[in-house]
Amino acid sequence: MAPNASDLNGVLFETDAGTPDMALPTPARQQADNRPKQYVWRNIILFAYLHLAALYGGYLFLFSAKWQTDIFAYILYVMSGLGITAGAHRLWAHKSYKAKWPLRVILVIFNTIAFQDSALDWARDHRMHHKYSETDADPHNATRGFFFSHIGWLLVRKHPDLKEKGKGLDLSDLYADPILRFQKKYYLLLMPLACFVMPTLVPVYLWGESWGNAFFVAAMFRYAFILNVTWLVNSAAHKWGDKPYDKSIKPSENMSVALFALGEGFHNYHHTFPWDYKTAELGNNRLNFTTSFINFFGKLGWAYDMKTVSEEIVQNRVKRTGDGTHYLWGWGDSKMPQEDINAAITINPKDD
Ligand SMILES: [Zn+2]
Ligand SMILES: [Zn+2]
Numbered sequence: 001m002a003p004n005a006s007d008l009n010g011v012l013f014e015t016d017a018g019t020p021d022m023a024l025p026t027p028a029r030q031q032a033d034n035r036p037k038q039y040v041w042r043n044i045i046l047f048a049y050l051h052l053a054a055l056y057g058g059y060l061f062l063f064s065a066k067w068q069t070d071i072f073a074y075i076l077y078v079m080s081g082l083g084i085t086a087g088a089h090r091l092w093a094h095k096s097y098k099a100k101w102p103l104r105v106i107l108v109i110f111n112t113i114a115f116q117d118s119a120l121d122w123a124r125d126h127r128m129h130h131k132y133s134e135t136d137a138d139p140h141n142a143t144r145g146f147f148f149s150h151i152g153w154l155l156v157r158k159h160p161d162l163k164e165k166g167k168g169l170d171l172s173d174l175y176a177d178p179i180l181r182f183q184k185k186y187y188l189l190l191m192p193l194a195c196f197v198m199p200t201l202v203p204v205y206l207w208g209e210s211w212g213n214a215f216f217v218a219a220m221f222r223y224a225f226i227l228n229v230t231w232l233v234n235s236a237a238h239k240w241g242d243k244p245y246d247k248s249i250k251p252s253e254n255m256s257v258a259l260f261a262l263g264e265g266f267h268n269y270h271h272t273f274p275w276d277y278k279t280a281e282l283g284n285n286r287l288n289f290t291t292s293f294i295n296f297f298g299k300l301g302w303a304y305d306m307k308t309v310s311e312e313i314v315q316n317r318v319k320r321t322g323d324g325t326h327y328l329w330g331w332g333d334s335k336m337p338q339e340d341i342n343a344a345i346t347i348n349p350k351d352d
Contacts, residue, residue: 007165010133010249013095014275021317022273022309028249030134030143038157047151050224057221065213069203073222076113076199078289080226081262083110084122085290089264092174093123093130096277096307097294103302104179111183114226115195118184120174127169128162129234130274134250136161142238142250150228150235195223229260237267245272245314247323255287263288272317277306281314 009028011017018025061070087107090096099107111119125139132138136159142149174180183190199218203209232254241252251267258265258280266280266288278291285291297303318326 007137008131009135009138010130010271010274012127012130012274016131021313021320023246023317023321028133030250031136032141032143033136035136035159040155040157044155047155050220050227053216053220054224057216057219057224060213061217061221065217066203066207066209068207069209069213069217072199072203073218076218076222077226078262079110080114080195080222081229082290082293083107083112083114083119084116084226084230085262085264086293087111088116088119088122089126090277090279090290090294092119092180093126094274094277095173096275096279097298097303098305099297100302100304101179103297104177108179108183109194112187112190112194113199114230115191115223116227116230118180118187120171120180120184123174124166124169124171127171128166130271131169132161132165133271134238137165138162140234142234146235146239149238150231195219229257232257233261233264233267237265241265241268242325243268243323244326245269245317246321248321253325258287262293263290272321273309273314275307276309278308 008016008024011022011024014022017023061073065073088111091099091104091107108119111122116122117125129138129140134141134143139158139162140149140153141159144152196215196219199222200211200214203214203218204211237252237254237257238250239252241254243249243252245268249268249271251271253268254265256265257267263285264270264279269276269281270279277294278285278288280288280291294303294306298306
């Protein structure tokens with residue numbers, strides 16, 4: 001089937017929107033066929049080993065490793081997380097802001113530590129996830145269930161729809177970047193060095209950690225941890241949470257996921273307005289470390305052309321398609337209705 005606009009099941013860029021409040025002209029559908037799964041045993045064995053090793057690493061993290069190793073593992077978690085959230089996701093998949101080459105180099109290094117495939121491949125899968133959300137052309141189609149959208153999609157052969165509709169996907173902007181081409185070309189050399197070798201050597205040589213602690217804590221435990229956090233955005237945040245912006249789609253506002261995924265859990269907002277570099281409305285930055293990171297580089301001038309969505313468009317959308325849970329941050333919020341202000345009871349008022 002040739003890809004065409006009527007196949008779209010979600011917006012990716014502003015150009016996909018067909019209504020003034022940035023929605024598709026046709027409602028999103030949810031669909032999965034009953035095609036039998038073809039297991040990829042190599043991946044099943046590798047992921048099983050990774051998770052066993054990570055459990056052991058988690059034990060060593062708590063009871064055996066030096067404190068320097070634990071802090072180092074935490075720093076690697078944040079760095080590799082940002083390589084996904086600020087890099088592969090907000091910069092490359094969504095083009096929600098632009099970055100000068102020094103920041104792109106930093107992000108591509110962080111991204112390689114994360115080992116979730118090259119940023120180019122990650123961005124390709126993710127553009128499919130937004131354009132064909134909750135259909136068989138979505139790599140981690142959440143209508144197939146929690147397990148499939150979490151890890152199962154990596155354990156079976158890809159659905160033919162993904163390949164077929166993927167042919168129509170424009171990735172020319174990504175292939176135009178020599179930094180991304182370099183990462184993809186040398187990925188099988190760079191990734192093991194960044195994700196496993198460097199995290200093991202640093203604790204051993206800089207503060208005399210044992211080889212076992214260094215490998216299982218800073219490499220395996222840290223890698224599996226950020227991997228599962230990323231997957232929770234596809235599984236938990238497509239299942240549990242409020243839908244203040246669009247109640248017709250699965251993605252939801254999930255604060256726990258936002259906390260661990262450095263701000264990527266405001267998923268109902270994100271699927272409604274994917275080109276917003278904040279992936280959330282203003283005011284959520286304390287759970288949105290990635291936005292603070294991009295803002296910091298914005299001050300340096302290395303991040304620029306950050307795109308966001310006007311409050312008016314957000315409000316129109318909330319009114320038209322939201323589920324009525326749109327939050328107020330507290331007393332004095334400009335969106336607080338007058339009747340709620342009048343009805344509020346003040347205890348121990350001070351006359352002045
Ligand atoms: Zn999603
Ligand atoms: Zn996205």
